[in-house]
Amino acid sequence: MSELEGRFFLCKVSDLVEGEPRKFVVHGSDVLLLKLDGKIHAVEPMCSHDGTDISRGKFSQHSGTLECPKHYAVFDVRSGTPLRGPFGADGDTQPPLRVYRFKIDSDRIMLEANQEWGVIPQYT
């Protein structure tokens, strides 16, 4: 089995623009790719407070955070760590965002996913 079997092609690294998150749907799961200081991060854009899609939330390149547009919880996109809960409450009640595993094959971003299991998270 080749190293890239079971992986899902999302886009090319060169297609991603710093500060402009891109959302993909892989077997029904949302995947958000973000480029931050030249490094790529893949997270599930689902607020762990109430399931809101945060892919259109406020993304701060300066702090590497994504803010939920509904109740303003804030997450670190590099680790998925919740930094703030809804309306400024402590973030430690929230589970982290799911961070997804991927590999870069020359310029291609390949996400670990399969039909049966969907997208494979790095932390569960």
Added chain:
Amino acid sequence: MAKRGYSDNEPRIPKGWVLANVEQWPINTMHGPGPSPANWRFETYGNVKNPLSLTYDEFVKLPFITKKLDHHCIDGWSYLGHEWTGVDMETIIQMTEPTDEVKFIHTEGERGYSSTFPVEQELLLAYKRFGKVLPRAGGYPVRLVAPGEFGYKSVKWVERVKFISDWEYDFWDKKLIGWGLPPIDPKLNPWNVDNAERKAGLRQLFIHLTEDHRREKIALYRKKLEASQ
């Protein structure tokens, strides 16, 4: 002695809470709202001598009260000094005449949301905030306001009130039990909560809730995929 939820309560903000960092009314709409109801009625049923079924126009003509109350969300934020106008639950109790065995009331909103209280608890069925009709997301036509309780107890989009003799699990109790977690202690409120326990409990709840959202999303995707094939 000052009552929980009122502005003269000391301390006014529960330990570990923050003031919501927003300029406008923070609204947590985790369970709705659904489409605006065309034929909304306020109903009472269960162990009552006189079941009520009122239209919105009839409801807002009932004797009303106005109260200034603080809101404390279980997520850990507070918003102080909402001015609510609505019908005191005591007025509804007098109109619907529960039988002697009634000990609890089960308030029911849209999409199966509910919360249970002792029948003697102070509750307000609000239809205005600061003199203005509620927005849909804020609970229009009528929402419950339960002073001194966590915000999730204040059911929005109230449709029915059931009068019962035995304690009945409400929406969140049933969710927690379904996930294999214990139901909520009925005495739990912002002023007696152990903050570490609250956070650990919430974290568990959110893990299950997120997993449910994930499952629903994938099921919907598969359904759409099948329909398109």
